[in-house]
Amino acid sequence: MDELILKGEKAKKASYKLANLSSLIKDDALKKMSELLIKEKAKILEANAIDVQNAVDRGIKGALIDRLTLNEKRIAAMAEGLLQIAALPDPVGEVVSMWKRPNGLQIGQKRVPIGVVGMIYEARPNVTVDAAGLCIKSGNAVILRGGSEAINSNKAIISVIDTALAEAGMPEGTVQLIEDTSRETVARMMKLNKYIDVLIPRGGEGLINSVVQNSTVPVIQTGTGNCHVYVDGDADLDMAERIIVNAKTSRPGVCNAAETMLVDEAVAQEFLPKVLKTLQGLNVEIRGCERTRAIYSDCLPAAEEDWDKEYLDYILAVKVVGGIDEAIDHINRHGTKHSEAIVTTNYNKAQRFLNEIDAAAVYVNASTRFTDGGEFGFGAEIGISNQKLHARGPVGLKELTTIKYIIYGEGQIR
C-alpha cells in the first residue's frame, strides 16, 4: 500500500482515540516533546545542516535559506512554544450550549476535534513542531507535508516527536510526516477526503492558491494581507503617525503589516509631508497617488496595481481619498479581508468603519499588527484565516475543533 493511504488510515484510526484522550496525557506528550527536542538538538541541527547545504548547492539564497535554517535559539523557541501550548486550556469537551426542547429532548453542542488535519507547508521546519503541538492539544491527528528543502530536518524532528509520543502513550499515527515530497503525492493528498478532514496550507501565495484551486478536502485558507490604515480627517495625527509607522515598519514581512495608507484630503496637506519623511527615514519606499505627489513630490508614483499589492517589504502605497466613503470603498475593493484600521476621533466614522469594512479584523485607533493569536489572547495559532467559513482571523486551538450535537432522550419519537 502506498505511503499516503497507509498514513491516512493510521491517522483516521488515531483520531478516534485522540478525541477522547485526557488533557493530562496530551499535555504530558507536549512536555516530553519539548524536553526531547532540546536533548536531541545536535541530531536535528546535523540534519538541518544537510538541508541548508543542499539548498546552497542548488543556488538558493537569502530569505529562503533563513527560513530553512535552524540553530540552538530556534530549537529552544520551538521547545518553549510546546510548553506554552501545554499550559493552555484544553478546548475539547466543552459543552458550548445546551437546551431543552418542549418534547423533553436535551440538545447540547459539544466541542470535539476536527479529526485529521493535513498541513502543507514550505521550507520552515518549525512549522512541523508548531503544527504537531497545536493538533495534539486540540485532539487532532495530523499529516504533515513539508517542503522538499527541509526533508532531512523534518525527518529528524519527527523521529524525536515519535519517541516522545510513544513514551507518553499517545496513539500511533497521531503525528505523521509524508516523506515522499513529490508534486504528485501532494496533489493526491489534496483529494484524500476519505482520511483528511481539513487542509491548512502555510506558505506563500502560490502554495495557498494551488491548495485552494486543487483541493477537494475543505481548506482553511491562511492568507495574504493587503492591509490598510485610513487616516481620517478627524484623526489625532500624532497617533496616526505612530500607528502607520508601527503597522508598516515593525515587521514588514508578515501578513498583518500595512501595505497602503489612505489619507483623508482634509488632513493630507498637514499630515503627509511629516509622516512620509518619517517613513522614508525608516527606509520605507513611498509610492504615492497623484494627489499625494502634488503635496509631497519626493516619492515614486503609484501605479493602479499598487493598490492590490502585498509588498511584505519596506514599501508603502499612499492615496489621498475624499473621505470615509471613498476609504471604505477602496478597502472593500482592494483589500484581502485581513486587517484594516481607521484612525479617527469621530464616533460616527469609527462605527461606520467597523460596520462596513469586510475583513477578519477591523481596528479603530490601533495598529493592524495585532491580528495574531498571541495578541488576541488565544495563546498560539496555526495561521490567520482570511476566508469566511469556519475560522476567520487567528486560527487557534478552538478553531481546530468543530462541534457535535449530543442529544439526551427518554424514548422520544417524531
Add this chain to the structure above:
Amino acid sequence: MDELILKGEKAKKASYKLANLSSLIKDDALKKMSELLIKEKAKILEANAIDVQNAVDRGIKGALIDRLTLNEKRIAAMAEGLLQIAALPDPVGEVVSMWKRPNGLQIGQKRVPIGVVGMIYEARPNVTVDAAGLCIKSGNAVILRGGSEAINSNKAIISVIDTALAEAGMPEGTVQLIEDTSRETVARMMKLNKYIDVLIPRGGEGLINSVVQNSTVPVIQTGTGNCHVYVDGDADLDMAERIIVNAKTSRPGVCNAAETMLVDEAVAQEFLPKVLKTLQGLNVEIRGCERTRAIYSDCLPAAEEDWDKEYLDYILAVKVVGGIDEAIDHINRHGTKHSEAIVTTNYNKAQRFLNEIDAAAVYVNASTRFTDGGEFGFGAEIGISNQKLHARGPVGLKELTTIKYIIYGEGQIR
C-alpha cells in the same frame, strides 16, 4: 458581459448594503414576498404547469414530477415559511463575546453575514423561496441556480420576489436567478471565488459530489445520511421498537431516517423476531446479516454493500453485533457522520456512544429523525451539513453567518 459575472458583481455590491440593513426592513421584505406569492399564485402555477408538461413530454415521471409540481397548498406553505423566518430573531450584529487585553485593546467577535451565498439545486421550486428567505434574513445576497426542469417556475417566482424586494426597498441584486441552466455555466459558478463566498448544493448525491469535487468556492456539504440505530443489550426493548419504527418508517425518503439497525447479540434472540415482524407489517424490506437470518429467516440476506447504502426507502439493513465496541466501530466505519442513535438504560454505554461516535448528531434513547432545524429549535434550515467545518448538523440562520473581529483601541501599537 456575461450573466454570471454581471450577477456576481451585483450580488457582491448588494451584500455590502445587506450586511448593515435593519431587521425591520428585512422582515418587511419577507412579509411582502409572502403576500405577493399568494397574490400571484396563478402566474406561478401557470409557469409551473409548463415545466411539468415539459418534463412529462421528456418521459420524466414519479418522484421527480412530484418534486417539481406546485399547487395552491405548496405555495401557501412557501408563503407561510417566509412568515416564520420573519418571526425569527435576526442573527446579525450579535457580539458573541468581547474581552479586554492587558494593553487595553477591547476585542469583540461580531456575527456578520457571510456575504454572497450560491445555491445549486435541482427540480424543487420551493428551494428558490426557502433559500431566498433564509439568505435575506441572515443578511446575505444569494445567487440561485435551480435545475433546468424548473426554470419557468423559478423565473415566475423570482419575478414575484423582485417586485416584493423593490417595494420593501431592498438592495438590487439581493436575490438573483441564473437563467442559463447549462452545465458550462454551473461549472463556472463553482469557480466564482471572486463573487461567491460559499456554495450550498441541495439535491441528490450526484449533485453534491459534483460540487464538492469541482468547486473552488468553499462548500457547505449537505448530505447523505446512512443513519444507524443501535439496540444495546441493556435497552428497554419496547422503547427500542418504537424508536426504530419511527426512525425507519415515519419518512423514509429523508436524510435523518435510519438505514441500518444494529442489535446487541445479548438481546437479538428476544428482540429481532418481534421487531422485524412489526417492520415488515409496515412494508419494510429487511436485509439481515447471517446471524439475523439464523434468528429470523423470513428476510433477505444483506450483502457487504448494504452497510454503506442510504436506501431512502422502505428497506432496513439489520446486523447482530457483539456489543457496543463492535457497534461503535461499525458506525464510524460505515456511517456518513449524520445522525446515530443508541437505545440503552446503561449509563456507561450511553456516555461511550456519545463520546466515541463521530457524527453531527448523536442520540441516546431518541429517534434519529429529530436532526432538523425546526426540531432543534432553530426555526428553519437550509439543509443538514455532515461536513465538519463551519456548520455541522442543521444549517439555520446562525450557520449562514460568520464572525468578524472588531477592535477598539486608543492608539495601541505593537
